[in-house]
Amino acid sequence: MPAADDLNPETVPNGPKENPEQYKPELSRSPPGDFMRPAVRTRGKSSSKTNGVGVQVEDTRICVVMVGLPARGKSLIAQKVVRYLGWLSISAKCFNVGSYRRTNTPQPNASFFDTSNKEGERLRRAAAEAAVTDMVKWFKSPGNLIAILDATNSTKDRRRWIKDRCDSEGIETLFVESKCDEEDLIMSNIIEVKTTSPDYSGQDPEAAAKDFRERIRMYERVYETLDEDEADLTYCKIINVGEQVIINRIQDYLQSRVVYYLMNLHIKPRSIWISRHGESMFNVTGQIGGDANLSPRGQRYAEELPRLVRNSAGDTPLTVWTSTLKRTAQTAHHLPYEKLSWKALDELDSGVCDGLTYAEIEQRYPSDFAARDADKYNYRYLGGESYRDVVIRLEPIIMELERSENILIVTHQAVLRCIYAYFMGSSQEQSPWMEVPLHTLIRLTPRAYKTEEERMYADVPAVSTWRGKGSKAAHADTPESSRRGSPAMLGQVKEGL
């Protein structure tokens, strides 16, 4: 289906999308000179939406195979890649060999991972086979493009076996090795694993840490790094959190896109704080868009914010990012940190509706108002932007955010929703409706198994700018009820190692 159709919001108000049969020529003959790919794969009708970094008709399917010792951030990387691709409308899934192994051996001790332990070896091999089999099955359904095989895959034998298996299914492999000797980093990963992994739940933390170190030692004995013997593989080897990256034999655009993202990731612990700007004069009058000043209550939030941040971040040095609009700069004014303003953090451009209230929009553009409710993610304001457009322009922000350590972002409702969706893996149907009250500071902490969220509320009242589907709610003061917890959108929790 052509991307242009996907971007055409007109298909929305007219009920179900027209989906004319796409003509496909016969591609049965393999023409001469066809050496770029092993086989022409014509796949079923792809319904994936594309947004400029999307997919092509003859989609390549890629299995990203993680390689590395335990506690090198493999699971964190795997989870992040899945969320990033999902955010870009590319269907991806993580297959975690540990969770297959746990069905038979829920809480093994280190000796289970000893290579001389025949029974342990057999069970671990069976878990790997089960994971790969499920993955191959998952690839059968059209639109599924990238799978991540999360395991140590620490020997050349194992990697060759995976490659052969994928080759025979017409799936490309991209091996991603995280190689790291930094003691601090390994320690912090061990602490995290022993406290959060299902392998050790309910056990004494000290004993767990000891056992886990022992497990790592078992793997170290047989571990083989990617080297010249495997020069025919497509791989990306990340040494010491990106100090050096070796990229071998990238086959196509999608692989390069994944590698590009991986290169921007770091696996050091950190948090991101996000807040909307303080209440603005437009918020008070119920108008959207514009470049208004803060209201007196918004000013109070700006004054309150440094204390709120300090309570959460302590003495950690932060960098503050704002948009280029006045209300975010004014909100960040009192923060004692370095500040950068990004055009890409500006609010979703509401085009002709800029400066109107929701009631006025409904009156002047009734069909648009309804169209927006029907598919808010793809709806583009006349002369303005859609959420999908915002996601595209946020790409540099996300990459920069991944490269940075502790950042505080002061931005706007729609942009915050997009960034939040990236970290929490929320769906495109949900994220544009998410409620983020004004005068609230959100702290996101990416962990190996999920992103943790914490919300802190300033004691400064503000209007609510949240509008439910179908409503033209005038902005009213935030009801107490919405100032509790997150509206049921937690990060995707994944099972164990």
Added chain:
Amino acid sequence: MDTLLTADLAANSPNFRRRSSTYVDAIHDLPEKESMAPAQLYSTESGRLFHSGRIVIATVGLPARGKTHISVALARYLRWLGVKTHIFHLGDYRRSYVGQQGDVPEDYFHVNATTPTVLMRNKILKKCREDILHFLDAENGQIAIYDAVNPLSSGRRALAKEFEKHNVQTLFIESHCTDERIIEENVRSVKISSPDYIGWKPEDAVQDYLKRINARIPHYESMEENELHYVKMLNAGQRVVSNNCAFGYLSQRIVFYLLNLHIKSRQIYFCRAGTTKDEDSYKADASLSTEGEDYASKMTETLISHRESERQNLIAHGAPETTALKPLTIWTSTRRRTVETSAYFEGKGYRVRQRSQMSQLNPGVCEKMSEKKIRQNFPEEVAKHEQDPYHHRYPRAESYHDLAVRLEPIILELERENNDLLIIAHESVLRVLYGYLMACSAGDIPSLQFPRDEVIEIIPASYNNSAKRIHIPDLPQKLIPGSPEDIKMPVPPSGATSPFSGIGTPAGTQTPEAGAEGSGGLPIRKAAVTSNPKT
């Protein structure tokens, strides 16, 4: 040595900047006025993007390793993203110093050169570096690409230190080849076409050229400096090592681009799809009409015989009888008309791939409307469109900017492609892709013309791309004009006078083929031939 076309180009202009009056490809021009680049997401007052600071990209590598090609390709991509980039070829400065006929002393590249040579070398380097710093400091430049050999570790360290003093980061990009075949192919394709080697056997010429390089530049150290920021490309991108590069968004983005780049040369052809049964409807996705079928068949014949004549031409110039051109791959969009236009190629066993991102600009509410009707119904939108045809969207439509952003995967795949490539697509898509390959400004892209009776051939060369057209004979006149299904304004029908002046290429620069047909200048921007004096 290094006898590219660069010498003549460079010698006449003191500042080494030139308008592309004699070249189709504008990659060495600085845009005349500040304007948004084709795929630029936003603009800033300083003109610099992504808070990435200022960067010098310095190439490292012996001659014939594709340094110039990498520099130019990278500049093309960065400018496309809106990053203000300029290339400084040290060779241009060297040649400008010694004059067109002169040559540098034998020991110019030697470590222990004589004092006069060292003085001369330093003078040339100094001039080039001054220009780089001037570009970064005084002209709001963000990235300067310094295209030089930079063979020694000590020299590279000093270079990085010097730029550091000016608060400029240095990123080295090395092209290193261990595979002799790649070097030989590169020498063969770009270097031995020089006048020095007329009448030589290709193998002898390659050997001679390599021997001369080795004698001229006897010392070369591959990059191992862990403290420097560098990207090492091995064997034309088969392996890429990125060292200490996580210092900014742009540095990583550059590595991403390099992952998709190779240094081999190949042709790209553009052509339109045939006409369809339901010509005006975007949504109908109609099949080809009888004329459309006829067009597809004639286009196929024309291109195949053109390629055969190129092959014969190579043989006539001394290549062996068995010489084969690179295989031709065809990309179409998923629209029925483009797929069907490729059917004759497919029937002949060529490989055809469909790319969903290559769908045409979505016309939105303007679908099936005549220009008159659009003017009537949307006078305000028309006024806005005329103001900025590149960024304006009609209601529910895509702008060219949307299209350019959506085409990014295609552009990178285009760089990846090793084979010759024919792209059959809607005129709006061809405009954007052509705009990328030829470094057109955003303002020019919506008015580029692709009449149906021509296949456009783009010949990538390391220094700049050039375009020529291949006429498709015997087509009925009514088939030829521009897209009927396109948004009609303010783009005039093919052959009409362009509303833009001063953007064309002057007469006298056409390729022999185009000249033989008696049409002036560049195929695409033909409307503005007279208004651009040759500089």
